[in-house]
Amino acid sequence: MPPVLQADRLSRRFGQIVVADELSFSVDHGQCLGIIGPNGAGKTSVFNMLAGVIRAQSGHILLNGADVTTKAQHERTRLGIGRTYQVPQPFGQLTAFENVLTAASFGGGRRGQDAADHAASILDRTGLSKRSDMPAGALPLLDRKRLELARALALSPRLLLLDEIAGGLTEAEVNVLVDLIAAIKPTLAIVWIEHVTHAVSAVADNVVAINFGKKIAEGTPAAVMADAAVQEVYMGAVMDVAAVG
Amino acid sequence: MTRASISSPKPALVAAAAALSTICLALAPFVVREGDLRLMIEIFAVFTFAQSWNFLAGYVGLMSFGQQLFIGLGAYFVFLISGKAGINPFLLLPLSFVFCAAFAAVCAPFVFRLRDAYFAISIWVIAEVVRMFISQKDWLGSVSGLPLVATRGMDRTVVANTTFYFVAALALISVFGLYALSRSRMGLALAAVRDNEGSAAAVGINVWWTRFFGFVLGSGLAGIAGATYYMSVFHVEPGGAFDPNWMVIMLFIVIIGGVGTIEGPIIGTTIYFLFRAWFAGTGNLYLMLLGAAAVVTMLVAPKGIWGVLRSRLGFELFGTRRLGPTNHRSSP
Structure with a gap:
């Protein structure tokens, strides 16, 4: 290997x-x-x-x-390959959930309900569930750092x-x-x-x-x-x- | 396993609105007087112009100051081909979309190398070049333009009604099609590229092709709307078709109403035509009033009238948000 x-x-x-x-x-x-x-x-x-x-x-x-x-x-x-940014680079107008959904849908190669469920479970794991419908641009720093990690993980890298x-x-x-x-x-x-x-x-x-x-x-x-x-x-x-x- | 919903709560409401407005528009030519029908054609065409620019600026993240390029190109395409080849211009309307989309596709590799203000102005420059080219060619009618000869033998009412149906369809598409697109997978990719292209690539989105798709679609839409509009006035000349004033009107409508929303340009178009009706006699003062209204809106409400209303009322008709796992059950 x-x-x-x-x-x-x-x-x-x-x-x-x-x-x-x-x-x-x-x-x-x-x-x-x-x-x-x-x-x-x-x-x-x-x-x-x-x-x-x-x-x-x-x-x-x-x-x-x-x-x-x-x-x-x-x-x-x-x-x-999944990456996070040193200075968080969220999709500011999209919600936290949509940010993660993007990763699950494209790099992660998932579709429809599967992508949504995967994104939701990643938000759970990274402690962002309560913020899922907030615009990512409005999140505090720790949550934006978490979102970086969540988005990278949603790729299933x-x-x-x-x-x-x-x-x-x-x-x-x-x-x-x-x-x-x-x-x-x-x-x-x-x-x-x-x-x-x-x-x-x-x-x-x-x-x-x-x-x-x-x-x-x-x-x-x-x-x-x-x-x-x-x-x-x-x-x-x-x-x-x-x-x- | 956490379940999530990817639908916002009101797609059924939007579907009902789509059905209702389609029925109303289908019946309009039977109940509306001819003069009013002509005004409606203009309103729907201008609305579609505005929506095409709103799509590029607010959904694709491409700020162009040259959207009049495609209005003029679409019109010239239909006038020229129908005149020379004797083809029914209504059959050419869908092809004007294809022609303008193809023109945008050819421009894309060049203009995409430019960023922000440079990109915005580059399309304007192309519009001016095309305008001057047409002005110097006799076979394109030079400065005096081309008349629409292909509809001369047709019944006036049939021509007016068919033009109306085309432009009404465009207006419906630019509302409900945009709604469907922004809720789709492609809509998600467009929003990601608009918000942050580096991150978009990092989540596996092909940034260049996504932007290309948006640019070609927005340009084609402006093109077919331009062609339809000029068919209702039976004559096209380069000074009018490629007039930067079209751009000013689009900017006014979208900025006043709210960029990046579907509702915004509906409000903006309504205000624009009301303004025009009230201040039509004031000449240049009317243009200054338009400009002043846009400036005040930008200062007081950068997200436009709909942006303010949405946050005040907590309501939107065309909700395109995909809701996450916690809130989708409690939403109204």
Whole structure:
């Protein structure tokens, strides 16, 4: 069985700025890979390459062994890649339910009542049932973050890409999301980019640390956080070592 | 298992309204005087123009300032082909939809590269180019335009009634067809693309083709409505058919009534024709009053009259919301 996601020597630069430099990593079913790095390290660009928003200039992306490097974003979604946005991007005029229904109907490939029931059960799981008929643009931040997750889950993805889903939330809110993600982890593969390192450490099996688009460390969360190179680039940033391990 | 409803509570009411209005319009030519019938043709045509722009701006998310392009193209298509080939122009009306949709399809790869204001103006530019092209070609009637020769041998009443039935059908389609479309799977895709194209791609929607479908449909609708309207006045010339004033009227109706709603342009069209009747003698002052009314509406009620009424009354006739698992039972 090939891994769910295999990134093979991905490179991308914007002019002089290198956002990915021969990056390789892989994730298996039931596993969570954390990608950490300081601001501007290239985390979101890596994500956009995986999701298909930008193209890799060299290297390959394999989803369940099939090459998706040149596939458009909506095609990758239909092949099983679901993503959330760091800054929530809901369909603002649609309700929370309609937002999730959209994902169930298109990427999720469901029709009619099946799509509606699936969307409803996802809203239940993500704690959004009470808000289901509210316009998504009017939801508070935690609920918009939940909606990002709900919409991605409604795709029934094989690979879930989480982009700083814990950012901007209170400690208690982070814990709610971490529990939710831990609960769904056995059913798919996850790549989670996060600035809030203790949140990702609680769920991730492996962590890759990047800086200027280059991999500087890889291993278990505890090992990566203790790595001298990682400590170095995080100087000045708050490093929550106590929460690791 | 949580059950959810994908229907809003009032489809039966809408179906009843559709049946009733269809019957009324079918009987109209038998009870309405000829002059009033002509006014009704104009009202329904202008309403369909407005609905076509409302569809593009409020449902597809494409703000165009050149919708008059398709009004003129549709009219010229029918006038030219019926005149040269001697084909019954009523048979050509459905084809004017196809012609304008095809024209939009050819433009799409170019204009879709432009965004927002640039897109809006690009269609206007195309409209001006087409207007000037027609103005310089004798075989297209140049600046003095083309008369509708193909209906000269026909019975006047038959022509008037058939034109009325066409335009009434267009008005019905632009209400109930839009209602059906926005509740469909395609409607969901259009709404998603309108609200956030990045997220739309992320949930598996092909953004380009969805937008293309909307653009082609909205352009075709304006085209067939334009063709039908000019058949009721028997003459088309480039200055009038491609007049940016059409765009001003559409903007007025949709903004006053409420963009992105089905009810809004119905209210907007009513207000527009009332304004026109009351201030017809005031010349240019009437255009300034239209503009002032639109500005005031934008400032006081950005969602238009229907937007305000809807939130005040908590009621909408054409509810297109798909209700989720919790509320669908308690809704009236």
